[in-house]
Amino acid sequence: MGSYLFDPRYRDALSLVKGFRNGVVYGTKVRFPHALVMTLLFRNGSPQEKLVSILRATRDHARGLAFFVTAYKSLMIVQRSLSASGKNSDLHAFVAGCVGGYFVFGERTSVNQQIILYLFSRIAMGLANTAVRAARFEPPSDSFAVFAALCWGAVMVLFRRDKSVLQDSLQSSMTYLYEDSNHWTSLKTLLWHNK
Structure with a gap:
């Protein structure tokens, strides 16, 4: 059996x-x-x-x-x-x-779309790591910080210029964080509820 x-x-x-x-x-x-x-x-x-x-x-x-x-x-x-x-x-x-x-x-x-974007980001990192290994050099210690800065700088410009080009869930998150935080009508909507 x-x-x-x-x-x-x-x-x-x-x-x-x-x-x-x-x-x-x-x-x-x-x-x-x-x-x-x-x-x-x-x-x-x-x-x-x-x-x-x-x-x-x-x-x-x-x-x-x-x-x-x-x-x-x-x-x-x-x-x-x-x-x-x-x-x-x-x-x-x-x-x-x-x-x-x-x-x-x-x-x-x-x-x-979320699965593919997840894969794409991991592939980009994998290709970057492959290139570094192939070239046999040690990237600067702040290379990830520079990468993070460029990613955030680019996404903030895209969001500011035309957020419709960004994926829906990213648009929602960024709207909540950066636009909704500019509006309140009372202490309650300032601190407890978004709207």
Whole structure:
């Protein structure tokens, strides 16, 4: 009983099952608390509407990750089986990632957009670290501070000039922080309630 769990013939199929499962679990763990906090803090509507919004965002994130993992791993298995070496390469990973990304995360929803922006920022940092290692030099000790300064300077100019070019959740956050803080009608709306 259960010997198939360790049988090499079933390894690929079982890794797909486990990958799908891990996508659901990880997506739920990441999105549910984020959606809960953001919805309670910034979303208007009835408690039922808020709950539906939280559950929908959680479902979308978990489902997206589960389907992406399954698509990616499936394409890696297929490419490995077609490879003369019987091994996967970086090109295989790129192709599988592109195909999975296009079909699973290609629709522009708020959840997908947040996931892609998260990935983009991590990729940019990874590429910068790769360049530093390839050049074999130690960046100045204040390089992160300079990077932070440039990011904040750029986003503040974009927000000031035309905030509509920024992602919706960033627009909302920045409006709350930088514009709503310019308006109050009483001590209550100055210190306790935003409006």
